[in-house]
Amino acid sequence: MIRHTFATICIFTFGLLNARAAVPNHATITQAEVLKSLETQSPSWTATIRENRPRLYFSDTQWPQVVRELAALPAPRAALRDAFYSSMDKVVAEPPPEYLPPEQMVGKRGDTKTLYSAMEELWQREVGNQIFALAVAARLKPDAPYRAKMRELTLAAIAFETWGRNTSKMGNNADLAAGHIGRGIAVAYDWHRDAFTDAERQQIRDVIAARMPCLLKGLYGDAFWARGFEENHNQVSVAALAFCGIAFYGELPGAPEWLAAARLNFQRVADHASDDGSSVEGVSYWTYGMNYILQYIEATRLITDSADLYQRPFLKNAAAYRLNASTSGLTGNLPWGDAVTRDWSTPHAIIYRLASEYTDSDAAWFADNLPTPRGGADDRALNFLWARTAPASGSGPRALDHRLTVNDLVTTRSGWSSTDYLLSIKAGPTNRNHSHLDAGALALAFGDEWVLVAPGYGKGSGEGAFWQSGGSRWTYFSNATESHATLLVNGKNQRFDRDARATITGFFSSPDWNATTVDLTRAYSDVTSLTREVLHRRGDYILVFDTATATQPVTIEWLAQFRTDPIKPNSSTLLAEGKNGRLLTTLLAPAEQLTLREPTTPKVDVTQGRHFTYAAKQSGEALGFTALFQPVPAAKTTSALTTRVTGNHIEIFGEGWTDHLARSEKTSELRFSLTSDQTTAHISARLAIIRTTSAGIVSFIALDAASINLPGLSRTFGAPKNLTGQRNADGTWTISQ
Template sequence: MHSVTCRHYIKNNSMLFIAMCCSILAFSQTIDASKIKEHPRLLLLQDEEKLIRNNISKSPDWQKIHLAIITECNEILALPPVERKVIGRRLLAKSRESLRRIFFLSYAWRMTRELKYFRKCEEELLAVASFSDWNPSHFLDVGEMSLAVAIGYDWLYNDLSEASRKQISDALISKGIGPSLTENKDTWWLKGTNNWNQVCNTGVAFAAAAVYELQPQRSKEIIERSIKSIRLPMQVYSPDGNYPEGYSYWAYGTSYNVFMISMLETAFGSDYGLTGMPGFLKTPVYYEHMVGPSGKPFNYSDCGTGADGLQPAMLWFADKNNDPSLLWIEKQNVSKDRFLVKSNRLLPAAMVWGKNIDFEKVTRPTQRTWVGDGENPVALMHASWQSTWDLYVGFKGGTAGTSHAHMDIGSFVMDALGVRWSADLGMQGYEAMESKGLKIWDMVQNSDRWKVFRYNNFSHSTLTVNNALQHMKGRATIMKHSNDTTFMHAVMNLDEIYTGQLASARRGIAIVNKQYVTIRDEIETGDSACTIRWAMLTPASVADITKNQMLLQQQDGNKKLTFYVNGLPGDAVLKTWPTTPPNNYDEENPGTILVGFEITLPAHTKKEFNVFLMPGTKPIAVKKSSLKPLNEW
């Protein structure tokens, strides 16, 4: 993972952002230490278990989640303690497994008071406390382990022996807090603006709050520093709640940010102004709209292809905003038992933050479009939230020059008939590339990063000019958009993305009358002729193909979609390209192909074309409005 500093932020607002960063770095925060609670003080106070038990007794949904956690705890009981094993440069897998075990077990202990959970949790705590260190050279490992040990120590505190308390608290101080005290190459995240800041600051602040009585002055300074520092990445939510690193890293960075706020509220009775940071309480709408009716997220940047399952942070946001409609996707996750207990290490937080939530009162969202500015602008459009037959489009602008970005500018995903038609390959495991010597965090035009097939524009549903990479310092902006259900659309200016390749590039995507999707491109060549490839990545197979139309199908032919191009030049035909990995470090991409066409245009030529994605096989009359110039959209 890579540090993203002020210089990577929005080109047009760079001076403003730098000024905001400088203002935050000069910000002074003082906490009222006299208000600190007794143990347990982190997330769930003494006797608040009864609120969760009450929820469980009244709601089959909450009972399901609780039983899923307890059942998993019973499996954890039989496992040997986590061992210190570094993979490449990361201890992160072990930190995350420790967090999962300790959080689950300490929850089970507080809810059931069964000693087997206490003893196993204590065993896990003592095991990681005995590690030589928590790998500060990759500080995320320290951040996650600190959160794990702080919660376990605090939630078991009143029943731990003096010897266990000392061994665990000593580890929090020496292995969690200690490595963060010196500003060096390992603590760059203190001035960073991405998820590292959120995760590391939260973990260290939890450690400080957990051992507060043992070193009150230093703990106070650490927590105040964390409140000040975490404001830097919180700036990226302004103005609309957009998160530039995408869906998966929203779940990571934002969840830790919520943990930070929740800890401050329970331990000190105040969030010290963090909740009110511009755009922060708007961000759950972005996250909810990022999931299509296929159940898959818009997985741009380094994002997985699957949904995250039940997201605890969304319960916190729904409660803070008093908006049950934010939980429409989460309600479906609960009804389908998508708890992901083997990987969702934060799941007990759902029980904590959801103690005032009644899933029966969750309502369907009414907002069909979500458009967010910021470092990576996106437009997210639902024709309806009624069912899995909903049409859905996610459309991305922004830049490849930000944290975890791909050269996917102008790309889109599209769902219809309950499945995904235009897709994204998503992330690739970092260790596989790093072990081959690739410098994937060097964010420059000729970086090794752009040799990776999943990262460059050759694998995305976008335009490629003269078989060249997109211009990574460019940024695509949303020119206009509309939530009119007869022609729901967004238009992006891609000029900077093709600097030196095209004189002009515009792309608009619309859902027309809730029936079909159209993608319109308007391009102008520069001083030389160029070949333009229009491509869409799809998990579908091609059932039939003619000059300007192909029939795509999925699920053994039970789901079909017509791909039709209006404006294709006479010498161009539709074609497919394989997604076979071109390099030995690239991951396989089974079950996917690229579909589209190539055209060669002379210098100083304007050209436009519309691609139509029409669900089913029945002919749909193309509305004239679908063929209008983008300036008339």
């Protein structure tokens, strides 16, 4: 039975604070500045709105062209259209949802495991999604039963007692559930006014008039997301203000203020977004938030200047970020923070929209080659709606390495096919919304199968303490430093103040190599310096050098994390095997065994038997670790590498080749131990690796090099350079720098 409650006011009670992440240091949007902005904008808005119905996304004069474009969708995009109608037919056949208060929803869904999580009423998001999607379907096929179902769900939604509850000053109807339902109702009302009787339209207006002010008060400072312009809660919630502001403009007195507030908010979103296109919240929440940023722009661009946001760098770089955050083969994504390694909602719609806006054929290739879409009903609608204007596919990605210059994250891979591997190196801030204390962590996947892992979303997320980023959040194993493949100093978590972070200080990419250096000092207490340097010889191995100094003795643990418990083929090596490949891990220095380590944080919130930590430790004031990873895809029968370590010299023996490494604290003359039948090499650099075969010296990498003298190659540099060289058959060299 549906309980009918029409005009529900904002209810504010004080209890457990719904604190999420450390509050950003941004200014709250005030009503005074919104009203001042409204004075400037309202004349043009009023005139434009008077001339357009519908007002959201497309006008009546634009719809015929939209219909023609959708009818002409080529493969594989036409399949998105067919999948959409199939999903809508299933929605039509379902009974309308019954409203149950949070107390009765506990345990009924994955997002209502506890009363704390049930209070958010996140199950209502899909109701709003379906209303939106049915409005699209009814616009395209007015004779189908979609319009009647849209009306039924809209009337059901306005009868819900609340659209999300909260016991802090934020109050009810002020977060994600309200964002989804408000958006859906706005589109249904704007596009299909005559689907509702006069009395029903009044009921809709009454509920919208009562509940949108709850979101507005949240934006003015009552919600935890008010200043979180980089966060999905802000972007989703405020988008509903924009949708309703336009749909009800001229009918509800508050609507112009809602629209003006949303406009200022999304300008702040752009101001505080990362220019590299990424999100501090990680890939999963990037998809959620970016979807609503684009929906705001597209839904309001008939009326406002929202399309100007496309000139901002964060949108211009967004498609490249999401591509490079994909595993090789494109079926998975990076595991950092509160993430899942496969999207809740695949980003087809986002990438198609960006490809259309920037005429980006590479982005179109990415969208066309993504796996089968997943997500809500609204995603299925936007997938094909935004695919209609995307250019033809390009040739696909060419770069194998990618660096985020704002959020400090690197991906380096052997290739882009599902049989290739990806290594990710995590830096950036430690304490942002949905982040973990994972500075310097490594993760490696073969295809979409993560073998060297990060824990992702912990099972404690249904508890209030999980979100208290000032302290108790870090008592959960999934969020703590010890669950990530990084370093643990004196058994303590990394710092979680707002200034705590790791910074990428060196990045070099060439066809055969990637070299990345991360300064971890500001992420830790008790050390004066801490650096991680990663060298990736593409297709062969990964070397990791960690160096720490302190003013008094410290104990540092070197951590590796695996999905399955590795075996030990010998006393010094761990072998982690997956379906798609195997990873050999050897600690070269100190010559210690990696041993199984049990969690020490109070709350272990990962699945038993699905996360294994191995560690080695040493103590002192000047410490270093050197580790070797050898990734071997399942299709290859490559033998395990062998090594010889002598101080700052390492020899790595492969099948038919030997790599000779020498390193120093700063650029200096490096000496190599080469056999008598090979020409002596002279390289002045901080680190260099020479590869020899039976043909002699065949390639090299030199970091911070001052001079190179090899057979057929002699160069001196005025300033230190990073470069690699490959010797050609005629004795000349191909240099990358």
